[in-house]
Amino acid sequence: MPRLVLVTGGSGGIGSAVAQRFVGSGDDVVITGRDADRLARAAEATNARPVVCDVARPHDVADLVAGLGRPVDVVVGMAGGNTGFDDAAPAPSDADTPAEADRLAAAADAWRANLDANLISTVLTVEATLPQMREGSSIITVGSIGAEYAGSSYGVAKAAVQAWTAGLxxxxxxxxxxxxxxxxxxxDETGYFRGKLSVERRERLIGATHDKRAGLPADVAGLTWFLASPQARHVTGQTLHVNGGAHTTR
Incomplete structure (x- = not known):
């Protein structure tokens, strides 16, 4: 029987590339996403099975896992992204400068959004699938180079994912x-920046690498597949960087 692979956030970008890599190896792959139309297109392109689900919502995750019908062999928590790139809500129209309480409330909402999208979604997915997982299974979460600086809610959320995974x-x-x-x-070739990446910043990001190129979804997909393979059974508790040397470890 083929392995059952669950890829959250599989409706585009890296998630779709990961799904396609596992499908190509003969695995039974389920992808999730919140946008039904986008998810359907990804499923058609990858031959994965689509399930509309917001993995930051406990009821959605419980229904997702109950509907799978058998234990998951590989969990890939790709759902997430930097909600700081989403369009901000307009300021109240009755004041030029928000009151301090409004400013703090907006900050709290912004931080919670990134924590929900990146940390809580990952934790809920693993918590739901783990009780039935069997020996030889793999859990793969997604951090970020941004966690090494952690000056934003996104970086902090990804740093938390990395620390939690080590403990897991x-x-x-x-x-x-x-x-x-x-x-x-x-x-490159993802929707991470929501169309807000300038040419100058893109050049700086590529210039920071040792190999002087942008990463591609296939780079991440290949490593994801390896971590779920028999050759990686003694690799665990690690954060593995895919950044062309823009951040190095010792």
Whole structure:
């Protein structure tokens, strides 16, 4: 029987590339996303099975896992993104300068949005699938090069994912399950920047790499597949960087 692979956030970009990589290996792949039309297009392109789901919502996740019908062998938590690039809500029209309480409330909402999209969505997905996972299964989460600086809600959320994954590895290791985090740098051909990436910033991001090129979704997909392969059974508790050397480890 083929492995059951769950890829959250599989409706585009890196998530679709990851789904396609596993489908190409003969796995039974389920992808999730919030936009039904976009998810359907991704499913048609990758031959994965689509399930509309907001993985930051507990009821959605519970329904998702209940509907799978059998234990998940590989969980890939690709859902997320920097909600700071979303269009901000307009300021109140009855005041030129928001009151301090309004400013703090807006800050709290912005931080919660990134924590929900990146950390909570990952935790809920793993919490829902883990009880039935079997020996030889793999959990792969997604961090970011931004976690190394963590000066924003997005960076902090991704740093939390990376730290949580390391602790998760110790918990699931005795069951023969691996848990690792992939931290991408600048990956081209995705919707991460919501169309707000300037030519100058793109050049700076590429210039910071050692190989002087942008990363591609296939770069992340290849590593994801390896971490779920038999060759990676002794690789666990790690954050693995895919950034062309823009951030190095020792």
């Amino acid at each position: 590895s110790a918990k699931v290791g005795p069951r023969g399950i691996t848990a690792n985090c992939i931290a991408p740098g600048f990956i």
